[in-house]
Amino acid sequence: MNSGIEQPEQTAQLGETLIEVENLKKHYGGGGMFESSSVKAVDGVSFSIQRGETLGLVGESGCGKSTLGRTLVRLEEATEGTISFDGTDITTLSGDELKTWRRNAQMVFQDPESSLNDRMTVGEIIREPLDAHDWKTKTERQERVLDLLTSVGLREEHYYRYPHQFSGGQRQRVGIARALALEPEFLVLDEPVSALDVSVQAKIITLLEDLQEEFDLTYLFIAHDLAVVRHICDRVAVMYLGKMMEISDTEAVYADAHNPYTRSLLSAIPHPDPSTSSHRITLPGTPPSPRDPPTGCQFSTRCPAKIRPEGYKHVDEAVWDAIERFREVVRERSRMSLSTVDRLKRQLGSFSAYDDIDETVTDLFGDLDVPTDVSEHIETAAGLVKEGRPADARDHLNDTFNGACDLKRPDFHPVGEHNHMSYCHRHESDYEDVTPVITRRTSDS
Numbered sequence: 079m080n081s082g083i084e085q086p087e088q089t090a091q092l093g094e095t096l097i098e099v100e101n102l103k104k105h106y107g108g109g110g111m112f113e114s115s116s117v118k119a120v121d122g123v124s125f126s127i128q129r130g131e132t133l134g135l136v137g138e139s140g141c142g143k144s145t146l147g148r149t150l151v152r153l154e155e156a157t158e159g160t161i162s163f164d165g166t167d168i169t170t171l172s173g174d175e176l177k178t179w180r181r182n183a184q185m186v187f188q189d190p191e192s193s194l195n196d197r198m199t200v201g202e203i204i205r206e207p208l209d210a211h212d213w214k215t216k217t218e219r220q221e222r223v224l225d226l227l228t229s230v231g232l233r234e235e236h237y238y239r240y241p242h243q244f245s246g247g248q249r250q251r252v253g254i255a256r257a258l259a260l261e262p263e264f265l266v267l268d269e270p271v272s273a274l275d276v277s278v279q280a281k282i283i284t285l286l287e288d289l290q291e292e293f294d295l296t297y298l299f300i301a302h303d304l305a306v307v308r309h310i311c312d313r314v315a316v317m318y319l320g321k322m323m324e325i326s327d328t329e330a331v332y333a334d335a336h337n338p339y340t341r342s343l344l345s346a347i348p349h350p351d352p353s354t355s356s357h358r359i360t361l362p363g364t365p366p367s368p369r370d371p372p373t374g375c376q377f378s379t380r381c382p383a384k385i386r387p388e389g390y391k392h393v394d395e396a397v398w399d400a401i402e403r404f405r406e407v408v409r410e411r412s413r414m415s416l417s418t419v420d421r422l423k424r425q426l427g428s429f430s431a432y433d434d435i436d437e438t439v440t441d442l443f444g445d446l447d448v449p450t451d452v453s454e455h456i457e458t459a460a461g462l463v464k465e466g467r468p469a470d471a472r473d474h475l476n477d478t479f480n481g482a483c484d485l486k487r488p489d490f491h492p493v494g495e496h497n498h499m500s501y502c503h504r505h506e507s508d509y510e511d512v513t514p515v516i517t518r519r520t521s522d523s
């Protein structure tokens with residue numbers, strides 16, 4: 079195939095780019111004097127979606143998947159960046175142009191329980207977008223709804239029923255019919271089966287596959303774990319704290335993940351044969367707040383493959399983990415002195431915000447053999463916290479323990495084949511590759 083000779087243009091349709099996203103950001107709040115505290119729900123992502131493909135989007139709850147999906151269909155305004163749809167940047171559309179474009183891109187929501195208006199009949203719910211866009215005549219609209227009911231596996235007599243008379247799976251069929259009403263090209267499916275029983279999930283997924291085939295649809299399929307998307311997606315993108323960590327063909331992500339975050343997500347999928355699932359990576363700590371993401375790599379505070387600074391490479395894994403957790407506690411303290419609201423809201427693992435710092439040190443380091451070039455800095459930091467100077471303590475720990483991953487954002491590196499990309503400093507030639515590091519860490523636990 080790839081002979082190095084330019085392929086002629088006429089290969090068209092499948093494989094052609096439908097959506098091209100560049101440096102997309104969606105920040106909530108902030109602006110003016112509160113700029114620094116905006117929620118960076120999506121923080122600079124670039125990727126494309128080919129016409130007719132299903133791109134999976136996975137990541138833990140709160141990482142920005144729904145925000146990205148809503149921004150792609152213009153239910154949210156982008157803060158920065160462009161979304162080019164069939165060559166047109168849709169982030170700048172407004173008025174009639176926006177209204178016309180909206181037909182092309184629709185969304186199916188996670189919870190069929192709450193996303194349908196219970197006071198409208200199923201027929202009215204599906205017809206509503208047609209009415210809103212003044213689609214053809216009233217009779218044609220009615221006929222269209224009846225067709226759609228059949229397409230999604232419901233029956234014509236369901237037209238006059240109400241959502242509460244339906245099961246979860248049937249309600250999700252109604253949601254899908256409504257999304258299809260205006261003949262869109264692109265659908266964002268936001269965890270469309272997460273709220274359904276497993277047996278129903280399979281049926282809805284089959285329906286979505288059949289509809290894609292029948293109507294030439296392009297999907298962004300959002301899921302919180304990697305298990306669901308494997309069969310339906312052509313490619314998968316993995317998100318963490320507003321950032322795309324890895325993107326590639328589905329099988330490459332499963333068989334040959336390069337990003338430490340993807341690897342830990344994959345290791346969390348229950349294995350059919352428990353005796354072979356020994357390489358489970360348990361992520362330490364909690365995800366940082368998207369109001370105050372790490373300066374360097376978003377994943378740096380929890381990464382099992384984090385690059386250590388010179389001078390600390392010899393330190394035991396357990397001690398290094400304790401250092402990272404201690405830094406997390408001190409960081410939280412310094413945040414709290416800035417914000418009393420956050421002080422009430424945030425808790426860190428088992429350490430309540432009000433625990434005494436000495437107790438934290440004992441909890442974390444008490445059972446470990448801590449070298450003096452570590453303990454002296456921990457003691458200095460603990461002392462600063464006790465003096466009421468948590469920000470200075472944080473800075474001291476930063477100066478001592480910061481490595482490449484803390485200091486700068488990684489680049490998105492090509493890895494493997496087929497446009498496989500991963501966001502990690504480990505892919506730079508100066509550092510050891512991810513694999514040996516992660517293997518060392520998982521084999522001794």
Ligand code: ADP
Pocket residue numbers: 106107117118119137138139140141142143144145146368
């Ligand atoms: P996911 O779908 O991956 O669970 P979301 O996109 O819903 O994540 O949320 C990403 C982050 O943005 C979360 O921290 C969430 O609290 C925040 N967020 C989402 N919507 C809003 C909003 N309208 N205003 C403020 N913050 C929001």
Ligand code: MG
Pocket residue numbers: 143144145268
């Ligand atoms: Mg969501």
